[in-house]
Amino acid sequence: MTGTLPPAAGDQYVPLPGAHIVTTRALLAARENLTDAIDARAMMCVYGDAGFGKTLAVNTCLRELEPGEEVRRIAFRSRPTARAVRHAIFTALGLAGGPPAHPSEFDRLLIDALSARPRTLIVDEAQWLNSDAFEYFRFLWDDYGTQLAIVFVGGQGCRTVLRKEPMLASRIFIWQKFSRLTPAEVLQVIPLFHPVWETATPEDITFADTHAAHGNFRSWAWLTAQVLTGLKRLRRQHVETDVLRWAFHRLGEA
The missing domain is CATH 3.40.50.300 (P-loop containing nucleotide triphosphate hydrolases)
Structure with a gap:
């Protein structure tokens, strides 16, 4: 453009x-x-x-x-x-x-x-x-x-x-x-990035970063979009390990 x-x-x-x-x-x-x-x-x-x-x-x-x-x-x-x-x-x-x-x-x-x-x-x-x-x-x-x-x-x-x-x-x-976000920065900024991460535990956010997002904001955006779909498909209210694993499969990170 x-x-x-x-x-x-x-x-x-x-x-x-x-x-x-x-x-x-x-x-x-x-x-x-x-x-x-x-x-x-x-x-x-x-x-x-x-x-x-x-x-x-x-x-x-x-x-x-x-x-x-x-x-x-x-x-x-x-x-x-x-x-x-x-x-x-x-x-x-x-x-x-x-x-x-x-x-x-x-x-x-x-x-x-x-x-x-x-x-x-x-x-x-x-x-x-x-x-x-x-x-x-x-x-x-x-x-x-x-x-x-x-x-x-x-x-x-x-x-x-x-x-x-x-x-x-x-x-x-x-x-x-x-550069990519450090693990400490991920825990600090990702709960502010989208409401879906506000109630996620630090352990789940670290798990998501380690297995899929890797401190990359664009990857976090893609992961967040998949997690939102996963919550609907799995009928969950909050981010949990099984929702993350569902999203990882869609991103080829399983």
């Missing part, structure tokens, strides 16, 4: 009525880091394995920090050329008319648009970017006229590629790695 930030309801990969965004240490750090990067009109890299809550944290924080039209999101699903990056930014900014045919004209149009007022670009799935694409973002950010903050969000590959580009890596203001 390219354009403005998506609605908050779209942050979860699985529809999960009743779920709450919980304030983890990583989310608190992201809010502080994003505030500093935006204030400095700097570049930031948020990276980590899939399902650890990177995109959700960035979207949630930026809705609070930069509401309205100042934030634009770009996501790539394959390795883009510089031309594809130009067109993605053009679309994200919602510029009028057709994109220029000549690269130098296209560059000038984008620089003028990004100089008109402060902007924040979220570049999601940034692990797909190659050297040329990263270099193009650096080119735009380096221009004296642009008032641009850029947040690269991606897997471990995002950091690896960035580190191979010394000119760009030296300009990254903040690096933030997202």
Whole structure:
């Protein structure tokens, strides 16, 4: 999806009525880091394995920090050329008319648009970017006229590629790695994540994390959806070991 930030309801990969965004240490750090990067009109890299809550944290924080039209999101699903990056930014900014045919004209149009007022670009799935694409973002950010903050969000590959580009890596203001929840964090935040876990025992939550969720928020969302179905199918009122085992089978974790 390219354009403005998506609605908050779209942050979860699985529809999960009743779920709450919980304030983890990583989310608190992201809010502080994003505030500093935006204030400095700097570049930031948020990276980590899939399902650890990177995109959700960035979207949630930026809705609070930069509401309205100042934030634009770009996501790539394959390795883009510089031309594809130009067109993605053009679309994200919602510029009028057709994109220029000549690269130098296209560059000038984008620089003028990004100089008109402060902007924040979220570049999601940034692990797909190659050297040329990263270099193009650096080119735009380096221009004296642009008032641009850029947040690269991606897997471990995002950091690896960035580190191979010394000119760009030296300009990254903040690096933030997202990791899996520790066992202690799981016991603290999962009862706040969804009402179904409020009455679960610490032993059952630890059992669920050890056998299925593994400190991964996306896995916890999928598990929660299966547990809600399991409670209905097994006619139970609360999470119990047999309900968890039923859910594990559906997730291939038996």
